[in-house]
Amino acid sequence: MTFLDLSRLEKAFGANRVVKDFSLPIEKGEFVSLLGPSGCGKTTVLRMVAGFERPTGGAIRLEGRDVTALRPNQRAVGMVFQAYALFPNLTVAQNVGFGLRVAGVAASEARPRVAEMLDIIGMPEAEYGGRYPFQLSGGQQQRVALARALAPRPRVLLLDEPLSALDAKVRVRLRGQIREIQRRLGITTVFVTHDQEEALSISDRVVVMNGGVAEQVGTPFAVYNQPATDFVASFVGSLTRFEARVTDPQRGIVEAAGVPFDLGRPLPAGAVTLALRPEAVRLGRAQGREAVLPATLQAVEFLGSVIRLRAEAAGATFLLDTFNRPDEPPPAAGEAVEISFRGRDAIVLEDRA
């Protein structure tokens, strides 16, 4: 049975429908991310699960029980906020113990639980338990917020852009920690983010949302490599789009800039829009990459381990990534080069009228 079942959720604020017919079954212990641009409805979905917003339509079932009409404090759902939301008047230990105290758990039982949670987030009680939130860094505050949400053993953990207010290094470290803790406790988790790298790196499944609708639900691998819609393809990862003419619809042979190549799957006749990830394109000829296009380098961006090139070919600007090699200086902009890729790596975007 599905553990957390969102079925046909609708939410409208006045005439503005922010969530439209949103369905998502989530299994126990799963880590699901809602990914999308701001205003796509992902936070609204999360807030409906938490009980802060009442859906205009549809139902939310938790372990088979309809919780749609329950108030937030009756749902046993833990939540972590972007702004940490620690209680400023309480110490770290009191913050973590808040949910237990509200639930009427005896102090003798609550104390070891608080210590355990603080251990899990790597902030031992002896050192941090007596501190106030203002004495902690942003990353530490968010870890305490996580411990606080987990302490009363919620059935579901909701994370509302918990990493957005942190700086880059802390963000990457903390997201690893969150995933590790989630696996260890086996808690069903819904994570909202607008950062695709975050979503792809820690999720079991990613839901890409746009305009209140789930455009695609799938593993990070599937969402990245087989985007279901044009929007998903362009929102997740970088992409080069170019036009090609289908010369053999049955076998999937197309032609761009006079160079034929094989997509290996049947295609509609006429013109198609293809897309390639930067890592699928190589500079120069490479073994196994049969499609070779003449190109002109437009820009060279040195990003450290990776060098990102922009090359003009077949009427489009191709993005391609090459690894940095200390013994080989990067090519210069303006050079005439060749780029190559495998026809099978090309993504066919939906037909747009």
Add this chain to the structure above:
Amino acid sequence: MRAFAWGAFVLGALYFVLPLWGMTEFSLSMRRGEYSFDAYRSVLAMPDFQATFAFSAFMALVTIVVGVLIVVPTAFWVRLKVPELRPVIEFITLLPLVIPAIVIVFGYIRLYNTGSWLPLTGTAMGTNLLLAMGYTVLALPYMYRAVDTGLRTIDVGTLTEAAQSLGAGWATILGRVILPNVLSAVLSGAFLTFAIVIGEFTMAALLDRPAFGPFMQRLGQDRAYEPSALAVIAFAITWGCMGLIGLVSRTQKHTRAAR
């Protein structure tokens, strides 16, 4: 320019300080030819002084409790759920500054006299209750402003949601999350209320309660030196309250570093 500014400052200061100094000086000159605390001793020894001061202090405490119970949940709810109503509520809380106390108290007497449906003025307890309600109204602008300012310094919405997701109901949220975090604001509102109630004359006199304000007025009619001593004592109480406001807001543990 600088000299002019200093001149204006000194003039303004004199305007306030001179009468105060004159009053203090006078209150100390009960004994001919030397300064003494005789007037103060005389005031403090009056049984009426102690009784009326105790009465007014008690009324102030009642007013503070009632005020907090009314204002904190209201200000919290307005901020959380109906922020568009804030200007309206603010206007309502300002009304007591516009409507004279005498109008309010006459209204009370008309509405709650012994011939009315709720004859509160018929008993001393009922009249005390009316007085406390009147004081609460008088203190409303200060209390509301203080609490609302306190609420502005915390993220009411998110803290409420965080507490809700941890299982807390409204009473817990107000008592354990909101109130402790606006405590210094509530206390500064409370001290202002205390200062107002201690010196209030109109309502207490018209409701004929043995409060400190009417006592001061009576003393002013009957004696020479003691009223000045009493005025200095009243000033000291008010300033003491102001000092406590500052002290409390500085000693709050969880905000100490932020200041």
